[in-house]
Structures are given as structure tokens and as C-alpha cells.
Amino acid sequence: MDRKVWYVAIIILAVFALSGGLYLARRANEKAHPPTPTPTPCIQVNGVGGMGFFVENPKMVERLAELGYCVNILSNSGYDTWPNPDAIDYKDVNFLQPGAFSAEQEMITKFEGVVLPSTGDPKKIMTTVVFARTPYPFFGKRELVEAMVDAGLAYMDGPVYRITAANTQVLFDADVNNALWETLGVDYPGPVKIGFPNPARSSGGRITTGYALTCADGDGCQYAVTPEQMEDPFFQNYLVQLIRNAAQVPGRDDSLAFCLNFFDQDSNPTPLIVAGESCYAQWWNKLTENQKTRNADANVAIYPEILVVNQFPLIPLDAIGKQFADTVANDDVIRQILSESGLQAGSYNNPPVDVAPWIDADAKYQVVSDPLPQVMSKIKQIIRDYDEGKFGQ
Helix, strand or coil: CHHHHHHHHHHHHHHHHHHHHHHHHHHHHHHHHHCCCCCCCCEEEECCCCCCCCCHHHHHHHHHHHHCCCEEEHHHHCCCCCCCCCCCCCCCCECCCCCCCCHHHHHHHHHHHCEEEECCCCCEECCCCEEEEEEECEEEEHHHHHHHHCCCCCCCECCCCEEEEEEHHHHHHHHHHCCHHHHHHHHHHHHECEEEECCCHHHHHHHHHHHHHHHHHCCCCCCCHHHHHHHCCCHHHHHHHHHHHHHCCCCCCCCCHHHHHHCCCCCCCEEEEEEHHHHHHHHCCCHHHHHHHHCCCCEEEEECCCCEEEEEEEEEHHHHHHHHHHHHHCHHHHHHHHHHHCEEECCCCCCHHHEEEECCCCCCCCCCCCCCHHHHHHHHHHHHHHHHHCCCC
């Protein structure tokens, strides 16, 4: 063979050998030092409220990431006083997630319009998007609930515990008047206490006390309290007395923290609360199997014949917030995730019956109207006055 051909062949083989060696070396280096993956870009969305919905639910976080959102909850409470009552500034906030539908009008009343304080880009209340809802029954420790049934104060309808409108009024009146459970014929120690979040900080607390105030006029807890009634000292003192009895409940500034704290405890000095059905489902879904076995019978819901069904709103403050709110309200996968967490969202209106046999699957109750925004604002003002000692302690 021609010597030149040999030279060419040797050079080609050398090139192949060198290329192969370089490839193997590069592969070995990649295995030893894998490249840092380029993060997938996402739309950063900042909110006040909504921690349990958008951050603490892994399925929701995953779905929002698929849709291109990274959600940061700045605080889970204080949506109308961010970041603090003395220096309100919404410059970094894209949306609010209060605990009650009336929050939009409350904010408009407080700030005298839709424009909110901001030292950065303009922020304003654009709309209210309802993305889910849940009924607000009583929740009690089982020992108390069974004693209430034995006394005829509550009753069982299949696996569901219920209470008549008349007895709901008896319950709230007993709380206001510092009556003992024994005076109601209930074999349980101590005074009647009904817990709920702080109405001065929590819209869930305001909706609960607004419901309790429907019992103040003696008409069976069926007519929403009016702004005129809230000017009456009788209704104001009724509200203050409810707060006096519930004031020491832990976590009371945050509706979600409040009810989760209650469910976590084997016993509680306030053994009866008002809370969302969805809160129980969120608590239950986070338990281990061993914890579920231990806690299966610890907390029980009692459904009044007339009760509040709370609507959960999103209030966007800018274009990013509006885009996010529309996505949450209209994405069918998100609706399914919300439903699985115990909420009724979109067409998924089924209660979370898989978490407890006593969940009211048939919704055998009437819905009382949500408190008017003027009523909610007045409740907040009265509680702040109480906290400042204006009603006496």
C-alpha cells in the first residue's frame, strides 16, 4: 500500500481516538460535575392571605408552577392593614385573599375608593373573584358534642350532628350570659364558651360574629344583622361579651391557624368553635395514618339549621394579580385540587365526605345572608374599641 495512504489512515485513526478520548473525558466530567439546571422562568405573584390555598398545598404549588406562577404569601392576615396599621403600603402586593366576600366593599369604605396606598406602582381594587366556598358549622370536642346530644341540645340525623335554630340561639345566649353547661342540662364542666377568630384582624372572625349577632334579637338566628342594629348598644354589648369569652383562644388573628390549633388539641378550654368545614378537611388531610387513627373521633361538626356559607375571594390589585385570579377561578385542575382539599370550587360542589362520616353531604341547612360590609366594618371598629378598653374589661 502506498506510504501516503498509510499516513492518512494513521492520521484518521488518531483523530478518531482523540475524539473518542475527549468525548469520554467530557462525559466523565459531566457526571462528576453535572451542569446546574437553568431555572424555569415564572411569574412572581405576591399576596396577602391564601397561605393554605397557594403555598402549603403541594398539588396546588405544582399546578401553579405548570401554569407559570411562583406564589409568595407575604402574610396570612392583615389584608387591610399591610404591612402594619401605621404604615399601610401595598407596593409589593399583587392580590389579597381575605376570608370573606364583603372584604372588597370594606376596603373601599376604609380607603374611600378603589385606589390603595402605594409608594411604588399604582395599586387598586380591580374586582372580586370568588374561587371557592365552605359552610361554617360548629366544631366541638366529641365528649361535649355527645353530652349536648344526650341533653337534647343537639341531635343526630344519620351520622350527621345537627342543632335547631332555636337551640343555636340558646347556645349563643348562654355564651353571652356566662351560663354553665349544666344550666342547659349538658353534663360538661365549666361555662359555655364559643370560640372564633379575632374579628378585628380576621374576616373569618367577622363573618362568624356577624352570624352570632343574628341570634341577638331572639328571632332564631335567621335574619342578617343590619347596620342600624349595629348602632344599638344592646347588639354592641352582645358582640363584646362573645369576644370576652373567646378572647383567649390561640391563633385567633388567623382563621386557618385558629381552627387548626383547635383540632390539634385533645382538649381545649373553649371546647366549641365556629369554623369552616374546609379547615377540618385541610387538617385531616395533613395527618399521618397513625394520627388519623388516633384523632378520628376527636372533633365533630354540628350543623345548625341556618348557617353561613362563606365565599373565598381573590382581590387583584394590578394586572399580574388579575391574571392570577382569573387563572385560579377558571382552571379546572385547580378547581379539582381545591375540591380535594375540602373546598367547594366551581362545579365541584361536593362536601369532603371522605374525611369524616359526619360531614353533611346532603346540605340540609338554610343559608343566612353574609353580613353586609357596613356591618363587618362596624364589628371591626367595636372590637378595636373593646381592645382599647372602651367597653371595660
